[in-house]
Amino acid sequence: MSEEETKPTGPTRAGFCAIIGAPNAGKSTLVNQLTGSKVSIVSHKVQTTRARIRAIAMYDNSQIVLVDTPGIFKPKRTLDRAMVDNAWGGAGDADAVVLLIDGRPGLTDEAKEIIAHLQHTKTKAVLVINKIDLMSRERLMEVATEFNGAYPFEQTFMVSALNGSGTQDLLKYLAAKMPESPWLYPEDQVADVQLRFMAAEMTREVIYERLHEELPYSSTVETETWEEQKNGSVKIGQIIFVQRDSQKAIVLGKGGQTIKLLGQKAREEMERQFGRKVHLFLFVKVRENWAEDKERLRNMGLDV
Numbered sequence: 007m008s009e010e011e012t013k014p015t016g017p018t019r020a021g022f023c024a025i026i027g028a029p030n031a032g033k034s035t036l037v038n039q040l041t042g043s044k045v046s047i048v049s050h051k052v053q054t055t056r057a058r059i060r061a062i063a064m065y066d067n068s069q070i071v072l073v074d075t076p077g078i079f080k081p082k083r084t085l086d087r088a089m090v091d092n093a094w095g096g097a098g099d100a101d102a103v104v105l106l107i108d109g110r111p112g113l114t115d116e117a118k119e120i121i122a123h124l125q126h127t128k129t130k131a132v133l134v135i136n137k138i139d140l141m142s143r144e145r146l147m148e149v150a151t152e153f154n155g156a157y158p159f160e161q162t163f164m165v166s167a168l169n170g171s172g173t174q175d176l177l178k179y180l181a182a183k184m185p186e187s188p189w190l191y192p193e194d195q196v197a198d199v200q201l202r203f204m205a206a207e208m209t210r211e212v213i214y215e216r217l218h219e220e221l222p223y224s225s226t227v228e229t230e231t232w233e234e235q236k237n238g239s240v241k242i243g244q245i246i247f248v249q250r251d252s253q254k255a256i257v258l259g260k261g262g263q264t265i266k267l268l269g270q271k272a273r274e275e276m277e278r279q280f281g282r283k284v285h286l287f288l289f290v291k292v293r294e295n296w297a298e299d300k301e302r303l304r305n306m307g308l309d310v
Contacts, residue, residue: 018069018187025106068184105120109135113149134164135165201232212271213257227247230244240280248293249292253292254291
């Protein structure tokens with residue numbers, strides 16, 4: 007296909023859509039579904055998205071920059087407060103706001119607090135009820151009525167972010183809401199997150215999947231080195247930060263077997279995502295108060 011054939015005909019649209027919600031509502035899964043590419047960490051462990059991740063979804067002549075915000079919860083640590091501030095900051099800057107909920111529990115206290123904030127800021131929002139594949143139709147109608155009675159949402163969509171049901175209708179709606187504008191990014195650019203950050207997120211996801219029972223929510227991963235090789239491969243060095251020596255022992259495993267497995271799984275995922283050979287080297291360091299270190303949080307992309 008020629009370059010002329012790929013260019014859009016007619017006016018183009020481009021804008022930002024923030025996806026907010028409580029932890030584990032499925033925000034990252036929805037972003038990955040709408041973009042058709044894995045750009046955001048997905049885990050059964052709550053609060054896995056720490057910085058706003060921008061991903062680009064295309065629909066006809068519209069470019070929708072999806073801002074996958076951290077889950078909104080009651081903050082305790084400096085890290086927590088920065089995550090919540092980033093979530094609301096993403097909503098305040100957006101052309102469209104989506105409140106994504108796990109439909110099964112209904113109007114929870116967490117959801118009420120988010121709605122109260124929407125009311126206070128007079129933010130227009132779209133309600134997206136997720137995980138409909140796990141709900142009866144009767145329950146779905148009850149939840150939709152309950153939420154729309156609590157706040158005047160512009161529109162309500164019912165989706166399964168996991169299998170994609172209903173997501174194309176949502177994408178079409180969001181595309182129409184974007185203002186007329188030249189595209190903000192090249193059409194084939196999936197995300198504007200740095201590759202180093204994406205690589206760190208992939209390793210962090212593997213850690214959560216493999217060590218969610220042994221390791222609490224107290225680790226982070228930083229890509230320290232990224233060296234392009236002449237043969238087209240890349241050599242990546244990463245540090246896994248934990249808060250205690252006992253946690254370091256868990257990550258290393260007996261005879262270094264656990265970290266070897268983590269490195270293998272993370273490397274395989276990077277090679278799938280980057281489409282190239284990856285040489286991955288993992289190191290573990292203890293840093294007791296990394297979650298309170300404002301400079302480190304800024305390096306993670308959080309506004310502190």
